[in-house]
Amino acid sequence: MMDILYGFLLFLLVLNLLLGFVRVLKGPELVDSMMASLLLGTGGAALLLALFKMTKEVLYINLALGFALLAGVVGVVFAIIYLRDPKNGV
Amino acid sequence: MLDFALGIMLLSSALVSLHSKDLMKSGVFFLIFGFLSGLIWVRLEAFDVALVEIILGSAITGFLIFKLVKGSKRRALRVSAFTKAWAGLVSLLFFLFMLFYLPTIERQDRVGRLVYENLHKSGVESAVNAVLLNFRGYDTLLEVGVITLAIFGLLALELKREAYHWDNPLLQSFSKLLLPFIVFFSLYITYLGTFSVGGAFQGGALLAGGLVFFALAKQSLPLKKSLILLFMATGLGFFSLVGLFYALLGYGFLTYPLKLSTLTLIFIELSIWISTAFLLYTAYKGKL
Numbered sequence: 001m002m003d004i005l006y007g008f009l010l011f012l013l014v015l016n017l018l019l020g021f022v023r024v025l026k027g028p029e030l031v032d033s034m035m036a037s038l039l040l041g042t043g044g045a046a047l048l049l050a051l052f053k054m055t056k057e058v059l060y061i062n063l064a065l066g067f068a069l070l071a072g073v074v075g076v077v078f079a080i081i082y083l084r085d086p087k088n089g090v
Numbered sequence: 091m092l093d094f095a096l097g098i099m100l101l102s103s104a105l106v107s108l109h110s111k112d113l114m115k116s117g118v119f120f121l122i123f124g125f126l127s128g129l130i131w132v133r134l135e136a137f138d139v140a141l142v143e144i145i146l147g148s149a150i151t152g153f154l155i156f157k158l159v160k161g162s163k164r165r166a167l168r169v170s171a172f173t174k175a176w177a178g179l180v181s182l183l184f185f186l187f188m189l190f191y192l193p194t195i196e197r198q199d200r201v202g203r204l205v206y207e208n209l210h211k212s213g214v215e216s217a218v219n220a221v222l223l224n225f226r227g228y229d230t231l232l233e234v235g236v237i238t239l240a241i242f243g244l245l246a247l248e249l250k251r252e253a254y255h256w257d258n259p260l261l262q263s264f265s266k267l268l269l270p271f272i273v274f275f276s277l278y279i280t281y282l283g284t285f286s287v288g289g290a291f292q293g294g295a296l297l298a299g300g301l302v303f304f305a306l307a308k309q310s311l312p313l314k315k316s317l318i319l320l321f322m323a324t325g326l327g328f329f330s331l332v333g334l335f336y337a338l339l340g341y342g343f344l345t346y347p348l349k350l351s352t353l354t355l356i357f358i359e360l361s362i363w364i365s366t367a368f369l370l371y372t373a374y375k376g377k378l
Contacts (some may be wrong), residue, residue, distance in 0.1 A: 008247045014095050021099045024122060030115055037122050041148075044129055051132070059137045059287050062279065063128075065142060066296065069272055070149035073303045074331065076119065080306050081156045082114060 006054050013047045034078050041071035093133055100126045113162075117155040124148035138218045139286040141279075145295045153302055157254070197296040211348065214284045220291070222317055227344035231329050238326045241369045246277050248375040251330055255308040265307040272300030280363040284352070291302060294366025301371040313377045316331055318368055325365030 020043060023036035045067040052060035103126060126146030131140035205217050212220035212362035222230050280293030332354060333344040341347055346354050
């Protein structure tokens with residue numbers, strides 16, 4: 001029963017990744033792409049956690065933690081380097 | 091279905107990254123490419139590669155690319171149609187070769203078996219780190235040397251460009267809040283390298299990410315410049331000193347006695363951890 005539940009969860013997360021990726025590709029501005037890619041990062045961490053629940057392999061948790069810690073930093077770095085330019089606003 | 095979706099996304103992000111006119115857009119798509127290939131390595135159960143790809147490919151390389159793009163005036167390269175056709179032909183041939191070659195490979199034991207047989211002689215329980223630090227210690231030593239010299243060469247250029255930062259109270263408190271967690275987790279990853287997936291390079295890169303974040307919030311580390319220089323040289327210095335020490339004791343260069351090898355390797359990992367972190371941090375800042 002739980003396996004089916006996690007399988008369904010995995011399916012939803014992959015769907016989330018795919019739809020987020022469509023946004024990344026279409027995103028009219030570069031900022032939209034970057035925001036959607038942060039969503040992808042969160043989805044990836046969730047995907048790893050769902051895989052951990054299915055396989056009971058503890059390594060997945062470490063990978064998910066790595067994702068979670070650095071995804072935020074990437075967003076901030078992008079924002080400061082790209083948006084602090086007077087040409088691009090802010 | 092998961093693997094199929096990941097593969098499609100990987101290919102299309104690589105395509106966009108290569109074809110976009112805007113270099114910054116290429117950088118963003120390169121980040122996504124790194125992140126997706128990290129997930130694919132996870133699916134292939136290559137956890138060591140996945141960890142490196144997640145930390146370096148989808149974060150640290152991204153910082154460096156963003157900064158590089160912002161600093162350069164050049165637009166994306168224009169590639170002639172002839173080059174494109176040539177590259178396309180070579181890739182098509184390679185793809186066809188792999189398509190017919192891959193199904194014919196049979197699973198067989200290669201030198202990997204030797205590593206597992208001799209693992210008890212190395213002092214660590216993780217096969218990757220046994221190869222990296224013990225069996226092929228020379229290679230790793232020289233790699234550390236190459237990175238160290240590259241960054242010192244960068245420092246010798248004396249870049250005058252001002253570092254990017256944003257003087258924002260929210261960002262400052264957030265970076266102060268996040269840094270301890272990153273330091274702790276990177277130490278954990280480094281220590282974990284002795285037993286399973288992890289290692290000094292990965293942990294150091296993670297710490298470098300935290301330090302870059304710290305620097306972006308216009309905070310400076312309470313360290314003297316000479317101390318940062320010392321940290322940068324620690325990995326190369328300590329590694330070669332240990333090698334020489336055991337050579338003088340009669341064990342041979344970079345050959346560790348069995349009883350002390352675990353302890354020695356942990357100390358070597360710690361030294362590589364701190365120097366990788368500060369080397370990448372300096373590479374990002376461009377100056378001390």
